[in-house]
Amino acid sequence: MSMSDINKNSELIFIPAPGIGHLASALEFAKLLTNHDKNLYITVFCIKFPGMPFADSYIKSVLASQPQIQLIDLPEVEPPPQELLKSPEFYILTFLESLIPHVKATIKTILSNKVVGLVLDFFCVSMIDVGNEFGIPSYLFLTSNVGFLSLMLSLKNRQIEEVFDDSDRDHQLLNIPGISNQVPSNVLPDACFNKDGGYIAYYKLAERFRDTKGIIVNTFSDLEQSSIDALYDHDEKIPPIYAVGPLLDLKGQPNPKLDQAQHDLILKWLDEQPDKSVVFLCFGSMGVSFGPSQIREIALGLKHSGVRFLWSNSAEKKVFPEGFLEWMELEGKGMICGWAPQVEVLAHKAIGGFVSHCGWNSILESMWFGVPILTWPIYAEQQLNAFRLVKEWGVGLGLRVDYRKGSDVVAAEEIEKGLKDLMDKDSIVHKKVQEMKEMSRNAVVDGGSSLISVGKLIDDITGSN
Secondary structure: OOHHHHHOOEEEEEEOOOOHHHHHHHHHHHHHHHHHOOOEEEEEEEOOOOOOOOHHHHHHHHOOOOOOEEEEEOOOOOOOOHHHHHOHHHHHHHHHHOOHHHHHHHHHHOOOOEEEEEEEEHHHHHHHHHHHHHOOOEEEEEOOOHHHHHHHHHHHHOOOOOOOOHHHOOOOEEOOOOOOOOEEHHHOOHHHHOOOOHHHHHHHHHHOHHHOOEEEEOOOHHHHHHHHHHHHHHOOOOOOEEEOOOOOOOOOOOOOOOOHHHHHHHHHHHHOOOOOOEEEEEOOOOOOOOOHHHHHHHHHHHHHHOOEEEEEOOOOHHHOOOOHHHHHHHHOOEEEEOOOOHHHHHHOOOEEEEEEOOOHHHHHHHHHHOOOEEEOOOOOOHHHHHHHHHHHHOOEEEOOOOOOOOOOOOOHHHHHHHHHHHOOOOOHHHHHHHHHHHHHHHOOOOOOHHHHHHHHHHHHHHHOO
16 A cells, blocks of 8 residues: 555544643644645544633634634533642643543544544543544644653652652752753642642653653754653653644734734834833733732832833732833833733834743744743743743743742842843843744744654654554
């Protein structure tokens, strides 16, 4: 049988987690695969998750012009008990495991097609068993990076009850194959310290990684090939790793909270600012909000730094320091908006720095547009991302690499210094991030490392069935 016969109308089933950051990467990857191979079809199983109302419309808008990709809505299930929210990771894992019978039933209805693989989100690896039942190989799709993969794979050296010691966060240094620097335990994800199911959830997820046919990562070779090589040197049993990024939705994610007039106002204000003079403050798609005392310190830090700023912040007016909003309007140096079109903002010539929560999609976007980051991580693996951003890649500065929700308030003086350092055009981070911009874009042109990796993945998937 020729390769063209094998490839004809091969189908993949994607099961992404419902969070918008996970969805955006998965859908960009689905489009990349179908653009690369016109004989490949993809079915995306859509999961409804409580509290994420616009994800459904987002999926449909992204895939409206993608005839090789179809959507199937999985039946809605009851969310887990509220007490499981003591660990968001355990809550999400429990929720997704409850969907397994529906996944199995839905796969049965489309098995007449040539299904050659399941592409499973990090949180969905328990569905490997469903694939095994139907004789379909599974591939892990990791929306984070190889550093986080390294951390998860390292858990096999521990026991499921061996939760990291919360009382010793500031003093432990860990050697994790795949991460070049020793990792202080205070930049590990909260789940590693969580005794209410968080650590167990991570451990159970990580146990299944080696049961996949391959691990697909939203990264690129020039950024993390040394990490991939280090993992293989340490453990030959790790499945093939495919670096296929950066996977970016460069059109930006639609948001019902942003009307066209507000969108235009933001871009008009940026048009009026000098090149690379504005710092953009934004803390992610999950709507992270700081308390009133932290909002006031950020405001004072901005004012005293003298830098121009665009701040995505929906706090009430009464929260800001007295006279701050009037000063901002009078000086014309700053703008506050409830929600900002992040991709368009980072692409704008006026932007010279980014204060970010260090979600992986935001980091990739900042690299793509050559904008250095001042790190302010909040949750999940963002502290580890921030640590590597500063210590390993040198494309950002650490306001805090170990900040997390509930930490002490960051003082205005610290914020002021961080902003001034970030916007210092002579800083080495500006040169480094421009180099990273070129490398990230080179990865996804014809002949680039990520497109080569995508081609190899398609050959491996379709040629082995």
